[in-house]
Amino acid sequence: MTAPRSLTAPEVQVGQELPPLTHHVTATTVVLGALASRDWRPMHHDKDFAVNRNGVRDIFINTPNNAAWFERFVTDWSGPQGRLGRMSFKMKTPVFPGDDMTFSGRVAATSVDASGCHWVDLDVAVSVAGKVHTEGRIRLALPADPNDNPWRRQGADWKP
Amino acid sequence: MSATMAIPDEPLPPAVRELIGKPVYEEQSEFPIEMGYVYNTCAATQNGNPLFWDAQVAGEITAGPIAPPSMLSVWMRPHYWTPGATGERTPLQTHFDLKALCRLPEAIVTGIETVFGEPVRMGDVLTMRQIVRSVSPLKQTKLGIGRFWSIDVETTNQRGDWVGTETYTCLGYRRTEARV
Numbered sequence: 001m002t003a004p005r006s007l008t009a010p011e012v013q014v015g016q017e018l019p020p021l022t023h024h025v026t027a028t029t030v031v032l033g034a035l036a037s038r039d040w041r042p043m044h045h046d047k048d049f050a051v052n053r054n055g056v057r058d059i060f061i062n063t064p065n066n067a068a069w070f071e072r073f074v075t076d077w078s079g080p081q082g083r084l085g086r087m088s089f090k091m092k093t094p095v096f097p098g099d100d101m102t103f104s105g106r107v108a109a110t111s112v113d114a115s116g117c118h119w120v121d122l123d124v125a126v127s128v129a130g131k132v133h134t135e136g137r138i139r140l141a142l143p144a145d146p147n148d149n150p151w152r153r154q155g156a157d158w159k160p
Numbered sequence: 161m162s163a164t165m166a167i168p169d170e171p172l173p174p175a176v177r178e179l180i181g182k183p184v185y186e187e188q189s190e191f192p193i194e195m196g197y198v199y200n201t202c203a204a205t206q207n208g209n210p211l212f213w214d215a216q217v218a219g220e221i222t223a224g225p226i227a228p229p230s231m232l233s234v235w236m237r238p239h240y241w242t243p244g245a246t247g248e249r250t251p252l253q254t255h256f257d258l259k260a261l262c263r264l265p266e267a268i269v270t271g272i273e274t275v276f277g278e279p280v281r282m283g284d285v286l287t288m289r290q291i292v293r294s295v296s297p298l299k300q301t302k303l304g305i306g307r308f309w310s311i312d313v314e315t316t317n318q319r320g321d322w323v324g325t326e327t328y329t330c331l332g333y334r335r336t337e338a339r340v
Contacts (some may be wrong), residue, residue: 003217036200038237063269064233071230072207080211084229088273
């Protein structure tokens with residue numbers, strides 16, 4: 001297939017909401033994500049360890065898998081030419097099997113840097129039953145127009 | 161998890177103070193970057209981005225297959241077991257060093273910030289080094305008494321290009337009920 005059309009910077013306004021993404025978390029979700037991210041720590045696959053050593057109610061989604069979910073969430077919106085520049089998040093409360101986790105996002109700022117790269121800063125969150133469990137910010141480069149491609153930027157032209 | 165209260169502090173052990181700001185544990189990824197793990201991650205998150213599934217799209221946009229940028233930390237994690245290895249093999253060894261040096265048996269990652277540089281390509285061999293940036297005074301948290309610390313992991317590829325920097329903020333703690 002040829003590359004599908006991606007969102008361009010002029011199509012984005014501050015305050016715009018990203019389409020939410022909800023996923024029902026199972027033990028498989030947690031274990032699959034932990035093993036895909038080569039995270040062998042037992043609190044992400046061994047309920048007995050999670051409960052009796054970590055003092056939480058079950059195994060829970062690990063940090064790198066949380067990052068991978070955030071990437072999927074924002075590039076579902078941007079299309080493949082959206083390029084991650086920066087991602088930060090804090091996990092306030094774990095996400096456990098049985099939870100319906102909902103990703104939400106809002107455009108907090110737009111800018112163009114000195115090299116001409118177009119950026120959107122997104123406030124993002126993971127909520128369960130309306131309560132925010134994880135929140136963060138993602139800086140994403142978008143094409144200026146259909147002929148631009150942030151992935152071509154290198155060295156001094158890439159300032160995330 | 162991050163609500164805290166200051167409590168009477170204990171001085172940082174000298175070995176911890178010496179660790180702050182010093183690059184340590186320079187290591188290479190244990191295998192050249194490969195597509196299998198990319199598929200595992202995309203499957204685990206149901207990520208259908210054609211950049212990772214369609215070679216023609218990857219060719220057009222990124223001049224060939226790349227890994228999702230958010231997988232940066234995946235490549236620094238050691239195999240669970242290798243021939244001749246003894247004991248648990250752990251990534252982010254400075255985190256475990258700090259747990260031991262501060263005598264804080266439990267720990268969680270409370271936050272992470274990653275800045276992404278050159279894309280990671282199939283066949284790349286990455287080099288990472290860890291730098292402890294800070295260790296907090298003792299604090300009372302909901303999980304117990306502990307310290308927050310932050311660690312940078314700087315990554316470059318075999319061409320010397322900067323690939324990314326991850327900053328981990330962690331809480332090492334002693335569970336309140338275990339403190340007898």
